Amino acid sequence: QQQVKQSPQSLIVQKGGISIINCAYENTAFDYFPWYQQFPGKGPALLIAIRPDVSEKKEGRFTISFNKSAKQFSLHIMDSQPGDSATYFCAARGNTGTASKLTFGTGTRLQVTL
Amino acid sequence: EADIYQTPRYLVIGTGKKITLECSQTMGHDKMYWYQQDPGMELHLIHYSYGVNSTEKGDLSSESTVSRIRTEHFPLTLESARPSHTSQYLCASSEGLNQPQHFGDGTRLSIL
Numbered sequence: 513q514q515q516v517k518q519s520p521q522s523l524i525v526q527k528g529g530i531s532i533i534n535c536a537y538e539n540t541a542f543d544y545f546p547w548y549q550q551f552p553g554k555g556p557a558l559l560i561a562i563r564p565d566v567s568e569k570k571e572g573r574f575t576i577s578f579n580k581s582a583k584q585f586s587l588h589i590m591d592s593q594p595g596d597s598a599t600y601f602c603a604a605r606g607n608t609g610t611a612s613k614l615t616f617g618t619g620t621r622l623q624v625t626l
Numbered sequence: 627e628a629d630i631y632q633t634p635r636y637l638v639i640g641t642g643k644k645i646t647l648e649c650s651q652t653m654g655h656d657k658m659y660w661y662q663q664d665p666g667m668e669l670h671l672i673h674y675s676y677g678v679n680s681t682e683k684g685d686l687s688s689e690s691t692v693s694r695i696r697t698e699h700f701p702l703t704l705e706s707a708r709p710s711h712t713s714q715y716l717c718a719s720s721e722g723l724n725q726p727q728h729f730g731d732g733t734r735l736s737i738l
Contacts, residue, residue: 546726555632555716555729556669601668613685614727616669 515539516604518617525624531589533620535602538583542604546614547576547587550599559600560587592624629653632717632730640738645704647733649717658700659718659727662686669716675700707737 517536525531535545544563548556562569562576562585569576575588589596602617630651639645651658656677661669661684671684675694689711690704700719704711714734718727 544724548729553731555718555731557729558726561726599666613671613674614669615685618668619666621666 515615516602516617518602518620520620521618522621523623525589525592525622527592527594527624527626529592529624531592531596531622531624532586533600533602533622534584534586535604535617536582536584537604537615539604539606539615540583542606542615544605545576545578545585546603546605547574548601548603548616550601550619556601589622592622594624594626597622597624630717630719630728630730632715632733634733635731636734636736638736638738639707641706641708643707645707645735647702647715647717647735649700649702649730650698651700651719651728652698653719653721653728654697655719655721655728656697657720657722657727658694659720660684660690660692660700660702661716661718662688663714663716663732665714673702707735709737711735712737 546561547559549559550556560571560574573590578585600620603614633648658675660673662672663669670686672686672688673692675681681692690702714732716732718729720727
């Protein structure tokens with residue numbers, strides 16, 4: 513059962529446009545929602561993260577919007593650049609005892625064209 | 627950038643061999659994790675550790691085993707590799723429960 517659903521699977525955006533990736537979760541016990549960026553041949557790198565007591569968080573061109581009642585959160589990339597072309601994963605953390613476990617979405621392959 | 631290292635980066639090996647994937651971090655993090663990721667797909671947690679001599683199974687069942695004898699080292703072992711083990715294996719660590727996970731660049735494993 514997919515606990516974190518991510519869409520779209522792939523996305524093509526023109527340079528300067530806005531990229532939007534959406535995620536939805538089911539487990540109301542999730543308490544931390546990071547986004548990871550992964551380039552080919554590399555491990556995922558933390559991009560930006562949000563906690564459920566905040567509705568929006570912005571870092572540079574990257575913004576997370578969070579809707580707790582709808583159990584949805586999204587990543588917006590403003591002024592998208594070719595260097596942003598990568599796979600993006602949303603994730604949600606559920607604390608179990610002494611370990612912090614992340615559940616990942618299925619990923620979105622973003623391509624930013626010139 | 628996080629200092630977490632995985633070796634080898636790529637491994638092609640025959641069926642039945644014993645394999646150990648190495649993961650080391652220099653940040654003194656207590657929490658360490660192993661994920662399995664098929665190309666272009668999501669990450670699945672297969673093992674985690676919250677400190678020395680403590681290991682737990684993750685959400686995805688795996689025939690691999692792990693050990694945590696030292697804080698900085700979290701190797702993953704496959705006793706007898708099979709083609710179904712072909713995948714990418716990613717190691718991660720975090721300072722604590724409420725801290726981000728930092729990933730290595732992974733080992734791409736191919737079993738012939």
